[in-house]
Amino acid sequence: MKSLKKTRRVQVLLITTVALVLSFALIFYAMGDGINFYRSPSEIAAEPPPPTETFRIGGLVEQGSLVRGQGETVSFRVTDGGATVPVRFTGVLPDLFGENQGMIGTGKLVDGTFIASEILAKHDEDYMPREVIDSLKEQGLYKEPPAGS
Structure with missing residues (x-):
């Protein structure tokens, strides 16, 4: 049971990290020449x-x-x-x-x-x-x- 909770926690952290990195990449791409x-x-x-x-x-x-x-x-x-x-x-x-x-x-x-x-x-x-x-x-x-x- 503990192993399943630990696996889920790692999966949630990885998905959150990937989502944040993707969000920042899209923001900077959208700004383009605006900077x-x-x-x-x-x-x-x-x-x-x-x-x-x-x-x-x-x-x-x-x-x-x-x-x-x-x-x-x-x-x-x-x-x-x-x-x-x-x-x-x-x-x-x-x-x-x-x-x-x-x-x-x-x-x-x-x-x-x-x-x-x-x-x-x-x-x-x-x-x-x-x-x-x-x-x-x-x-x-x-x-x-x-x-x-």
């Missing part, structure tokens, strides 16, 4: 991703680099203090987008230029995405805002 990895300009300079990979880049818009082209095309450079990556974006920029401001872009690196499909700018005076803050801290360019502000 975009964040990279700083220094990481891109050190190890450029393939042109087919969609990822996010973040940093500060370099002073004096913002150039408005024909129509809605905008070019600028994003930096983390260690490296700079040229960015080209066609579309409407957020209202708070500007030079020396934090930004995150989603897109692909093509021939050394980041072709952005989406640009996000900081949304208030103190906000900056955590990934950008961490990257700027590593470069020694970020200072914590005063407490209570």
Whole structure:
């Protein structure tokens, strides 16, 4: 009798484990290209991703680099203090987008230029995405805002 209970317990554990592994595999498969990895300009300079990979880049818009082209095309450079990556974006920029401001872009690196499909700018005076803050801290360019502000 004990042997039967032990066998059933092992079978239930195995079936549960297989079901969990299968569930996680299906979830990650369904997400597909929905997962975009964040990279700083220094990481891109050190190890450029393939042109087919969609990822996010973040940093500060370099002073004096913002150039408005024909129509809605905008070019600028994003930096983390260690490296700079040229960015080209066609579309409407957020209202708070500007030079020396934090930004995150989603897109692909093509021939050394980041072709952005989406640009996000900081949304208030103190906000900056955590990934950008961490990257700027590593470069020694970020200072914590005063407490209570």
